Amino acid sequence: MKLKNIVKATVTAAVLGAGAASAEEVKVGIAAEPYPPFASVDSAGNWNGWEVDVINAVCEAAELDCVITPVAWDGIIPSLTGGTIDVIMASMSITDERKKTIDFSDPYYDTPTVIAADKNSDIEPTAESLKGKIIGVQASTVHQAYVNAHFSDAGEIRVYQTQDEANQDLVAGRIDATQADSIALADFVSTPGGACCEIKGSVPDDKAILGLGVGAGVRKGDDALREKLNAGIQKILDDGTHAEITSNYFKTSIYKK
Amino acid sequence: MGLDDNLMNEVGQNTADEAIKVTDLHKSFGTLEVLKGVSLTARKGDVVAIIGGSGSGKSTFLRCINFLETPSSGTITVGGEDVEMRADGSPANRRQIERIRTRLAMVFQAFNLWTHRTLLENVIEVPVYVLKTPRAEAIKKAKVLLDRVGLGDKAETFPSFLSGGQQQRAAIARALAVDPSVMLFDEPTSALDPELVGEVLTVIRDLAAEGRTMLLVTHEMKFAREVATHIIYLYEGRIEEQGPPDEVFGNPKSPRLQQFLKTVGW
Amino acid sequence: METLLDTLGLAQSMELLSLSPPGWGGNLLRGLVNSLQIAFGAFGLGLVIGLFGAYGKLYGGVVIRDLLGIYTTVIRAVPELVLILILYYVGTDLINQASEAMGYGRVEISGVVAGIWVLGVVQGAYSTEVLRGAIQAVPKGQIEAARAYGMPAFLVMRRVTIPAMMSFAVPGLANLWLIATKDTALLAIVGFSELTLETKQAAASTRAYFTFFLAAGALYLVVTLLSGVVFGRIEKWARRGQPSLRAGQSR
């Protein structure tokens, strides 16, 4: 009987798939959408990049058995609170708004926020200069919040699922400028694909929105894990692992004391 | 062969021979009472033909006997076994009904063969899946039965590819496959083209001749008179007249029966 | 051959699509396997829900019928994307709460299972309607005959109703299967690494958007066309007893 087999297969799949996770395993959530040079997937399906290396180093230092789990950036916080993942380490800035829902570890990197635009344009990272222009940002980021708050005079604020799509539209000329993390944009304009554009400078700081650097997010009250992560971050900062990883990717430090 | 209730009670020792006994059966659809107390007893080997105009309740009566319709009240005894009923006439014991149904093989007006199965599969379906007969044995028997109704060469054909007469003969083979103690025929030739009626009647006639117990709802008066051992004439949910065929057809007493026989061109 | 590819500017595309790294063809195929797995599971789960749903709608009590009515109406009026998000979060939330209440701690739900659950619930609503229509299309007499010969209800369903309704249900189910395969693409938005997400990742990493989107489109199309052939066969088989039955087509 065919139907019976289908039922059997479905039930088996559900039981096998929903098996309880082993207690020690820590699922570290990263964004499923590539965010080079921090995290991107290669054609063999492996994740790599600065942040992935740091995740591995922190987990090793904190003696945690980590599993990297890609989830949609757009739903990464619900995935954490819902238990699909245990930690967010996806270049998430520590902001007051987010702290209402989740807890953060100490920051493990902090970089300025910049505006990139076409080399031939005279755009500057100021509200006056961006008046009437089309700005692209990634959804659910501090940049989206910042642009909404500070560049409300812009002609249009276009919201993308990934920074990559915003970059793509910048190249295609469909947006005039994009705001993102300096490292991510520096990496992008240095590639052949991003040769059209350049970084026009950092935007005026607003700690309340842009946050206090990038930290690891954990569920509220998950203090044991947060402490472990803090210890791990501190350890790789102290023993030079952090600097060593950074030197593999960048020319300067991306950690501010 | 007296079928009268009172008579039957007098010859009580003969109840072992009773194939089927229905007492005071009522059936209503909503406010419409279709059967108003019908009783009938058929002993082994009896062929009871039920005749009557349309709307007289003859098909409903047949369908109540194997609970395709739920009777409103009355009792039904099959092979000496009382069917357990609730006060509202619905079957109290589903298992019992299912068991009894396998002994009452029904032949429908619209054949109702399973169109997704071949004739052979249709015939072995109930023996194999309900009566748990070994498949090989069921197939062997089914082939004999299909041969008997003249469809031996059509065993692997699907019903829809056959004429109505062939389908009805296959349906009779399907009924025979369960070794029924009573066969119920619900106007088996009404849906057939006139030229196909004969082939089906021939099969039924043979079955009657070999002493099968049958209840037969039919419009074929000539045929009824020829094969039946007893005739029941239903009028508006009641038995208007009954008796041996020669009496009922030869010398109808009720004016309604006389009128009825006139209209059907007797 | 190679010069031809070169002149058409396709050589680069071929390289990008090659099966072993640095080509991304392997990723696409992996994504396709995931997509098909989810589609298959969801379709199966949908069938199970649909069968119960159809029987419930036809023979259930008033409460069951009303509940099923609400289920099919809501599911068929709300976009799959929204349902996927709601069911995904509700599902993981409920399972975790249940599991924590029983003292097991949080449970990991694999992407494939979550995808099957989410799409299966959506498929179930459509299956319910398809199967209900098919069951109603089975001639009453055939079911009556089965009952008249003493078949218990479940046996009637297994031996008569379900096989007999197949010929009416297959065209609709074929459509549902195609919807299931295409709906897996929506899971990309929740971050499951199925074909569409793999495609997007490959396209973003190589900037060859056109190449990869076209390649993925071709893969989906192959699945569709092959499914068409397979369902054509199934339909022919299901209709073997009916010489002249024309099946309706709907989306």
Add this chain to the structure above:
Amino acid sequence: MTLRALFQPHRIVMMVLFAIFVIWCAMSLRWDWIPQYAPLALEGLWRTIWILIVTCILGFLLAIPLGLAQAIGPWYLAAPARVFCTVIRGTPLLLQIWLLYYGLGSLFPQIPWIRGSDLWPYLRQAWPYAVLALTLSYAGYEGEVMRGAFSSVNKGQLEAANSFGMPRFTMFRRIWLPQAIRNVLPTLGGETILQLKATPLVATITVVEIYAVSSRVRSDMLIVYEPLLLLALFYLIIAGVITLLFRKFENRVPTR
């Protein structure tokens, strides 16, 4: 449904339970964000609705030649129409949208004159791609439906028209098309609801319709269920309105 049917005991119980659920939602979930986002939501709602209407009309207009070509066209028209419908129906809409937006978007930098053209201000926007993708999708599905509708028009009536010397185009316009449309009318409502359900996909190419607004709320407020539940309610209402409209429309057109 009559009022009486609505007030059967079990339905009253269910409605009470539903009311309790609604009250519970109102009490225990966060709704303080609604005033802040209401204008944006209205804008998004309006965009969803006009995209739906425009793409359905354009798609239907395109579906007529597609259906006609497949039903009676010569092979050099029937074959492409058939391929078009197969491809549209055989691939996910999401992929089609991305192919149009990002695929074409990646080609523009390579073709400089496009940026200089008068069309560029439109090509920069996202909505033309959304409208194009949804129109083609609707045309693909509806073209298949129209093919069946054209084939099922009674040939005798066409012969009758022919015998009165009606010009071919008049015959098409006066007899064939109205009957074909009447044939598809019952399915059109369902197809339009399917199109409604396809509209949120355009949010992934930055078109701010109602779904995109709910995503914005979700990410701004870090809440999950509230905007999604409200969103589902919106779609239910729109789908209900579509059903009612088509029912009214159908009643006006006598069938058979």
